[in-house]
Amino acid sequence: MLFNSLAFLVVFLPAALALHALVERFRPDWRLPLLLALSLAFYSYWDWRFLPLMVLSIAVNWAVARLFAASGRSALIVLAITLNLAVLALFKYEDFFAGLANLLPGVSVPELSLALPLGISFFTFHHIMYLTDLKAGKTKTFDVVRYGLYIAFFPQVLAGPLVRWSEIMHQFDERPYQRSDAAERFSRGLMLLVVGLAKKILLGDQLAANADAIFAAAESGVVTVAQAWQATLSFTFQIYFDFSGYTDMALGIALLFGIVLPQNFDRPYRAVSLQDFWRRWHMTLSRFLRDYLYIPLGGNRHGLKVQLLALFATMALAGLWHGAGLTFVVWGIAHGIGLCVGLMWRRAGWPMPAVLGWLLTFLFVTFAWVLFRAHSFQGALNIYQGLVGFTPLGSGIRWRAIVWAAVFAMIGPTAWTLVHKPPPHPLLAAALAVLFVVLLLKIGDDETYEFIYFNF
Secondary structure (H helix, E strand, C coil), rough: CCCCHHHHHHHHHHHHHHHHHHHHCHHHHHHHHHHHHHHHHHHHHCHHHHHHHHHHHHHHHHHHHHHHHHHHHHHHHHHHHHHHHHHHHHHHHHHHHHHCCCCCCCCCCCCCCCCCCCCHHHHHHHHHHHHHHHHCCCCCCCHHHHHHHHHHHHCCCCCCCCCCCCHHHHHCCCCCHHCCCHHHHHHHHHCCCCCCCCHHHHHHHHHHHHHHHHHHHHCCCCCCCHHHHHHHHHHHHHHHHHHCCCHHHHHHHHHHHCCCCCCCCCHHHHHHHHHHHHHEEEEEEEEHHHHHHHHCCCCCCCCHHHHHHHHHHHHHHHHHHHCCCCHHHHHHHHHHHHHHHHHHHHCCCCCCCCCHHHHHHHHHHHHHHHHHHHCCCCHHHHHHHHHCCCCCCCCCCCCCHHHHHHHHCCCCCCCCHHHHHHCCHHHHHHHHHHHHHHHHHHHCCCCCCCCHHHHH
């Protein structure tokens, strides 16, 4: 059930909100069990066979947390984290590593071709964040309903944002519709939902149509300079509007149920350095990588050499997390090298004008996205040859969608600012209502694209 589908927008979400409102008013003690049931129902809609894994994952990690609290044995946490990573590796990476092993003479490892459970990367990371903080004494144990809801809350279970326990657990005990600002929070949640849906449908999906066919063609042959730039720029903005649109919708939907989730984007294509880019792009993942990988690997506490190795390893693993393919690993390695170069530049004290820093950062990120999007190195190479002019010039770039996307990405306000700054006004409400109806009609007429990050 996609957020950008009629099944979700006109059936599941209204029904869930109605049930939630009734329970919150008449039986508030049922509110959290209802939200957990709704979340599990939403998750099972994709494929009911994935539901037992989700439920077992919640039960096992919750039980380990309780056992650790009772015994204080750190080995339990280490074992649980290892088990979480092993399950992720089995479903997401078994074929990848088996394929690499089979390149060795005399080695034959079977490829299981298991179906990838949706959201497994995200709920695995939620388990790891909680268990790591529990071991460090930063959090406590919770009842199974609260813990299950932390893991499975349906607005963020499939593609984030990555939410820390400290950002959400205390909200589960609130009476959201009893607050003095309940009506305003609900309306702003609706605004975030509509803005995110518009970003996805009006920009992200249109850019996908510009990029998909060219990237597919690049897998089997040469593409022209015009095609390469059209596909690369289209995907650069597509992935932003697709993922940030999903995030805006997730934040808006959560707010409708009285839960505030953290922001995940802050106009990343305005970044003036690669370090700045990762402070603005998928911010909750960047925060996870910093606190649970980069710092444990040494961070900046043990000298320059350790810091460079930590940066490189963190980004290489980040690339592997995004996808079980060497193109993703090389994409992560490229960002690791870029961050290392930036660190050395700053330590040398060399100047970097903001405009030049922005241009270099944007070009680096844009060129790196080719590896992220292409299905093979050959496909990426064919795109790169077009980008640098080693193929026929071609013609007919579809500039309109790219230009509009660039304007909104570079100049436009963030959705969070757009939604929370304006004071309530009837004309604004009417405009958003009309936009929502137009988007619903467009969903009914056009092909519905899945969100990119559902694949990770």
